Amino acid sequence: MSETHAHTTAFVRDAVLPQQPPPATASGPLRWMRDNLFPNWINGIMTLIAIYVIYRIVSGLLPWFISPTWDQPSLSACRALFTELGQSTHQACWGVINDRWRQLMFGFYPAELYWRPTVALFVLLAGLAPVLFGGFPRWFMAFALASPFIIFTLIWGGTIWVPIVVALGLVIAVVAFRGLVKRNAILATFAGIVLPILFWLFLVGPLTAVLSDALPIGLDPVRSNQLGGFLLSVVIGVAAIVLSLPLGILLALGRASDLFIVNKISIAFIEIVRGVPLIVWLFTASLLLNYFLPPGTSFDLTLRVIIMVTLFSAAYIAEVVRGGLAAVPKGQYEGADSLGLSYWQSMQLIVLPQALKISIPGIVNTFIGLFKDTTLVLFIGLLDPLGLTNAIRASTDWNGIYWELFIFIGVLFFVVCYSMGRYSMYLERKLQRENR
Amino acid sequence: MSSMTDSPPRESFRLSQLIYDTRYRSLTIQVFTLVLVCIGIYWLGQNLLTNLASLGLQPNFAFLNSRAGYDITPSIGTWITGYTSAATHWDAALVGVYNTLLVAFLGIILATVLGVIAGVLRLSRNWLVSRMMAVYVEGFRNVPLLLWILLIYSIFSEALPQPRDFREVEGAVSAASMTWGAFAATNRGFYMPAPVWGPGSGVLVAVFVASVVAAVLYRRYARKVLFDTGRMLPMLWPMVVIALLPVIAAYFVLGQPVSLSYPELAGFNFSGGLRVDNALLALWLALSLYTGAFITEIVRAGILSVSKGQTEAASALGMRPNRTMNLVILPQAMRVIIPPLTSQYLNLTKNSSLAIAVGYADVRATLGGISLNQTGRALECMLMLGLLYLALSLAISFVMNLFNASMKLKER
Numbered sequence: 001m002s003e004t005h006a007h008t009t010a011f012v013r014d015a016v017l018p019q020q021p022p023p024a025t026a027s028g029p030l031r032w033m034r035d036n037l038f039p040n041w042i043n044g045i046m047t048l049i050a051i052y053v054i055y056r057i058v059s060g061l062l063p064w065f066i067s068p069t070w071d072q073p074s075l076s077a078c079r080a081l082f083t084e085l086g087q088s089t090h091q092a093c094w095g096v097i098n099d100r101w102r103q104l105m106f107g108f109y110p111a112e113l114y115w116r117p118t119v120a121l122f123v124l125l126a127g128l129a130p131v132l133f134g135g136f137p138r139w140f141m142a143f144a145l146a147s148p149f150i151i152f153t154l155i156w157g158g159t160i161w162v163p164i165v166v167a168l169g170l171v172i173a174v175v176a177f178r179g180l181v182k183r184n185a186i187l188a189t190f191a192g193i194v195l196p197i198l199f200w201l202f203l204v205g206p207l208t209a210v211l212s213d214a215l216p217i218g219l220d221p222v223r224s225n226q227l228g229g230f231l232l233s234v235v236i237g238v239a240a241i242v243l244s245l246p247l248g249i250l251l252a253l254g255r256a257s258d259l260f261i262v263n264k265i266s267i268a269f270i271e272i273v274r275g276v277p278l279i280v281w282l283f284t285a286s287l288l289l290n291y292f293l294p295p296g297t298s299f300d301l302t303l304r305v306i307i308m309v310t311l312f313s314a315a316y317i318a319e320v321v322r323g324g325l326a327a328v329p330k331g332q333y334e335g336a337d338s339l340g341l342s343y344w345q346s347m348q349l350i351v352l353p354q355a356l357k358i359s360i361p362g363i364v365n366t367f368i369g370l371f372k373d374t375t376l377v378l379f380i381g382l383l384d385p386l387g388l389t390n391a392i393r394a395s396t397d398w399n400g401i402y403w404e405l406f407i408f409i410g411v412l413f414f415v416v417c418y419s420m421g422r423y424s425m426y427l428e429r430k431l432q433r434e435n436r
Numbered sequence: 437m438s439s440m441t442d443s444p445p446r447e448s449f450r451l452s453q454l455i456y457d458t459r460y461r462s463l464t465i466q467v468f469t470l471v472l473v474c475i476g477i478y479w480l481g482q483n484l485l486t487n488l489a490s491l492g493l494q495p496n497f498a499f500l501n502s503r504a505g506y507d508i509t510p511s512i513g514t515w516i517t518g519y520t521s522a523a524t525h526w527d528a529a530l531v532g533v534y535n536t537l538l539v540a541f542l543g544i545i546l547a548t549v550l551g552v553i554a555g556v557l558r559l560s561r562n563w564l565v566s567r568m569m570a571v572y573v574e575g576f577r578n579v580p581l582l583l584w585i586l587l588i589y590s591i592f593s594e595a596l597p598q599p600r601d602f603r604e605v606e607g608a609v610s611a612a613s614m615t616w617g618a619f620a621a622t623n624r625g626f627y628m629p630a631p632v633w634g635p636g637s638g639v640l641v642a643v644f645v646a647s648v649v650a651a652v653l654y655r656r657y658a659r660k661v662l663f664d665t666g667r668m669l670p671m672l673w674p675m676v677v678i679a680l681l682p683v684i685a686a687y688f689v690l691g692q693p694v695s696l697s698y699p700e701l702a703g704f705n706f707s708g709g710l711r712v713d714n715a716l717l718a719l720w721l722a723l724s725l726y727t728g729a730f731i732t733e734i735v736r737a738g739i740l741s742v743s744k745g746q747t748e749a750a751s752a753l754g755m756r757p758n759r760t761m762n763l764v765i766l767p768q769a770m771r772v773i774i775p776p777l778t779s780q781y782l783n784l785t786k787n788s789s790l791a792i793a794v795g796y797a798d799v800r801a802t803l804g805g806i807s808l809n810q811t812g813r814a815l816e817c818m819l820m821l822g823l824l825y826l827a828l829s830l831a832i833s834f835v836m837n838l839f840n841a842s843m844k845l846k847e848r
Binding site for chain 1: 560
């Protein structure tokens with residue numbers, strides 16, 4: 001820059017201009033709309049079509065949804081209200097939810113005992129918390145282990161000694177295994193399996209009889225056929241989820257195993273169960289299971305359904321876990337072998353943690369499917385929420401009501417299933433070890 | 437290896453080796469498992485025989501040849517087999533099988549179409565469209581299928597007009613009117629024109645099949661020319677012309693052998709035309725929408741699994757976006773898509789047994805429903821039903837595996 005040059009120019013800016021905001025079309029909502037809604041003409045047309053579709057759906061449904069009928073005691077009262085207000089009768093009658101939501105939740109569970117399933121739900125959530133999210137004190141895990149027995153007692157009632165004595169069997173198993181494992185691993189496994197079974201077969205009955213005579217503590221018993229509604233779905237769903245995961249993992253290990261017979265039996269079980277619809281299995285449970293049991297045995301339909309649903313989803317979980325097992329690099333198996341770990345040690349410490357991590361989305365999807373499939377029990381006469389809609393429609397007050405109930409039930413299921421899906425995403429992120 | 441096995445210290449076999457020696461332990465475990473399973477099966481079978489004996493029942497399939505004696509709503513199955521209530525239980529089962537196959541087939545097609553479209557739209561840059569597809573997917577995946585079936589069926593049976601609403605009343609507007617004078621959606625079913633096959637229509641069908649085959653052959657020829665010489669022949673419009681022109685020509689040459697019979701209002705109901713049962717429609721729509729939501733996610737995951745470098749390489753070669761999609765991305769995505777797609781097809785087929793909710797006469801409703809209740813042969817009916825679904829599943833798996841093999845990466 002020469003001095004002379006400065007003289008020849010008419011104007012030189014010597015201060016920095018204040019920063020200007022970007023033009024309206026290059027920032028803010030306009031920019032966002034141009035990028036995301038109208039980037040080119042074909043997308044613009046798609047946006048317009050989408051807006052039109054949404055408008056049609058919303059304008060069709062909104063007048064139906066917004067209807068001042070929360071307090072109406074019956075469908076005819078709703079209709080009367082609409083005529084009184086001079087409105088179309090094509091509107092929702094939400095009074096049915098107000099009137100019957102307890103039934104949709106609890107079925108025919110005695111009304112004065114509604115607190116018990118409610119407390120059981122909180123026990124379930126508290127018991128699940130340490131399993132689902134880390135960072136709880138160790139004693140809390142003990143509570144999680146005890147929670148199935150607490151929930152059982154709360155829901156079915158009866159003497160508290162049955163669940164306690166049954167739980168004692170598990171304690172015996174653990175003690176026997178721990179006591180013997182140092183001396184002889186095989187003997188310990190054997191004792192850990194056989195002792196509790198013998199205990200349950202021969203000692204539970206007399207022991208509970210003695211104890212409940214001596215100390216008759218208990219809750220009012222509730223029969224299984226009084227369970228219904230969303231409570232029934234949750235009971236079947238949670239029980240089957242908890243039971244099917246270990247069974248599914250065992251089946252997957254069996255299918256991946258080198259042992260010829262174990263392998264073939266696992267394959268046969270998995271393929272037969274998966275090849276046939278759940279409805280057929282449920283009908284088998286309700287129509288045929290008694291044929292296969294010793295004459296004179298009859299056991300609870302709810303329990304039979306839980307067993308069937310468990311076996312069914314175990315087969316699906318086995319396939320998901322098999323995918324996970326196959327995805328673990330071969331070097332990991334060989335590494336475990338070269339460390340001299342036994343089969344179970346290598347599975348437990350090396351292979352399964354990695355395989356299960358890979359299969360989390362699939363496992364959770366199976367659980368979501370299982371929970372949704374609990375609605376099928378309506379076909380064998382159990383009163384799940386959808387079965388109860390028929391019962392509600394059968395009353396004169398609510399004869400002819402459909403969509404309000406379906407929407408309510410749909411929202412309940414959506415909330416539970418959607419949360420499960422979100423949880424699996426959270427777990428995937430938490431367990432992610434690779435840097436991407 | 438040989439140096440190690442040259443001189444093994446010969447030991448006599450001890451019983452404890454069955455447990456402690458890994459060479460024999462696997463054998464022990466397997467024999468143990470086998471014995472346990474055999475005992476279990478024996479126990480179940482023994483119970484079954486005792487129970488059946490005490491009921492005076494013998495497993496017996498003779499009931500299949502006895503008269504069924506119940507009516508089935510007219511459907512594709514009754515049309516194919518000519519079923520009447522005088523037919524046997526075996527015929528009723530066949531009707532059910534045809535109906536199951538029909539709804540599964542239609543469902544698979546519609547679900548695939550929906551799923552592919554929604555899966556591509558889900559990946560669109562358009563925020564609104566991709567959100568809408570997300571709502572569709574989450575809405576259908578997180579709510580039981582049974583609820584959707586019941587909901588759609590109740591919409592059909594409660595919200596659609598009755599056939600008599602289509603009647604034209606003097607001086608008043610009728611409550612409902614037919615679309616294009618040919619289609620009517622009523623609470624008793626969906627009415628549409630039915631083809632009437634006149635003389636010579638067989639020739640027409642033959643011409644149609646031949647021209648479709650010719651169109652496919654042309655496509656193969658065009659591809660071969662493209663791959664051999666790089667010369668690109670026009671693909672779409674010649675195929676359309678080859679497929680349609682001979683048929684149209686034959687139609688007029690043969691003197692219009694196929695005509696349509698329109699549904700017409702007679703009294704309080706429609707007559708003529710083709711009536712599609714609402715149960716079938718509701719089941720079909722619900723199954724397709726539900727499975728379509730799962731297929732959407734599968735398609736999305738498949739397309740996302742193709743690395744971005746492939747798209748970039750295709751653009752670098754000067755390919756237009758739709759050719760990139762057809763020739764580069766989709767063939768690679770298909771390999772990821774097909775295995776889960778197969779399992780969705782299987783799920784759809786098995787879920788078609790939910791026909792029970794709407795009273796559609798599928799095989800579970802005929803063989804596993806009315807026949808079972810009438811004859812009391814629960815064991816035989818359930819066994820046949822289970823085997824049938826197993827066979828269906830295996831058949832679908834087999835076809836899809838063939839398809840998968842043809843799509844596999846062909847390495848030189």
